[in-house]
Amino acid sequence: MIVQCGREINSGELKQIRETVKTFWRLSQRELAQTVCEHLGWHTASGMNKVDACLKLLKRLETQGLVQLPGKRASLRKISQEPVATGATDAQEPIIGKLSEIVPVKLRLVAEKTEVAIFNEYVSRYHYLGYKKPFGCHLRYFVESRESILGCLLFSGAAKAIRARDQWIGWGTNERLRNLGYVVNNARFLIFPWVKVRYLASHALGKIVREVGRDWEQRWGYRPVLLESFVDPQYFGGTSYLAANFIHLGMSSGIGLVRKNKTYTTSPKKVFVYPLVDNFREILCSQDAVGRAEG
Numbered sequence: 001m002i003v004q005c006g007r008e009i010n011s012g013e014l015k016q017i018r019e020t021v022k023t024f025w026r027l028s029q030r031e032l033a034q035t036v037c038e039h040l041g042w043h044t045a046s047g048m049n050k051v052d053a054c055l056k057l058l059k060r061l062e063t064q065g066l067v068q069l070p071g072k073r074a075s076l077r078k079i080s081q082e083p084v085a086t087g088a089t090d091a092q093e094p095i096i097g098k099l100s101e102i103v104p105v106k107l108r109l110v111a112e113k114t115e116v117a118i119f120n121e122y123v124s125r126y127h128y129l130g131y132k133k134p135f136g137c138h139l140r141y142f143v144e145s146r147e148s149i150l151g152c153l154l155f156s157g158a159a160k161a162i163r164a165r166d167q168w169i170g171w172g173t174n175e176r177l178r179n180l181g182y183v184v185n186n187a188r189f190l191i192f193p194w195v196k197v198r199y200l201a202s203h204a205l206g207k208i209v210r211e212v213g214r215d216w217e218q219r220w221g222y223r224p225v226l227l228e229s230f231v232d233p234q235y236f237g238g239t240s241y242l243a244a245n246f247i248h249l250g251m252s253s254g255i256g257l258v259r260k261n262k263t264y265t266t267s268p269k270k271v272f273v274y275p276l277v278d279n280f281r282e283i284l285c286s287q288d289a290v291g292r293a294e295g
Contacts, residue, residue: 083120085121129188131188139212150195155227
């Protein structure tokens with residue numbers, strides 16, 4: 001029995017994989033992984049083929065001499081570039097006052113291409129971490145008052161492994177690899193530097209925990225059960241997350257996942273989580289997680 005990213009591969013499936021690789025040897029490695037996923041019914045929580053996990057499996061099988069993969073083809077992917085600052089995201093007149101003076105505050109999903117570009121530009125220009133293109137499932141929101149855009153929220157896939165989070169959830173390695181898609185990361189949270197409104201950040205976070213599960217399900221076809229976020233204490237204390245009832249689990253190690261010939265370190269971050277449903281542990285630790293959960 002082989003286990004890859006939480007998926008158990010039995011002898012019958014291994015035989016099928018070997019036959020697929022032999023039959024479709026003209027395909028690229030990624031196309032081959034797509035084909036294997038389709039044959040095995042190996043999908044992410046959103047229903048997409050679990051291609052990256054399958055590629056790891058195929059390379060693992062090649063190392064063991066069980067398959068021979070086609071050679072890598074030259075990638076035609078464009079190198080992602082940091083958005084270029086334009087007048088569209090120049091600083092505005094200061095917005096200073098009480099939250100009661102600017103309500104209602106709403107969160108608006110950003111999907112139209114030109115607005116996505118502006119969103120990315122805002123994050124690149126004013127967030128201390130800059131902009132990084134999200135891969136896989138993600139959502140962008142503008143934080144808005146009646147008169148203006150006040151900030152940005154970006155949600156994407158969860159961190160692969162965080163000791164404080166994983167111990168708190170209580171899942172094992174296989175459950176984590178299999179069900180990680182049900183955890184969503186608040187990858188970027190930005191209130192523009194010219195906006196000085198007390199309690200605005202926690203107010204926006206309080207709204208997002210009520211809306212993101214529904215929006216994620218409408219966009220990606222399944223409902224997440226846990227939010228996570230990381231705060232660098234060199235810049236922020238995380239008080240807005242605490243005020244919005246996020247749970248502080250402790251600190252990350254600052255050491256990335258160990259990969260062959262690759263290491264990286266970063267400054268330790270405060271780890272925050274927010275359960276979106278009552279039975280989140282049951283779902284995250286289950287053998288057969290489903291795309292919908294009851295709160």
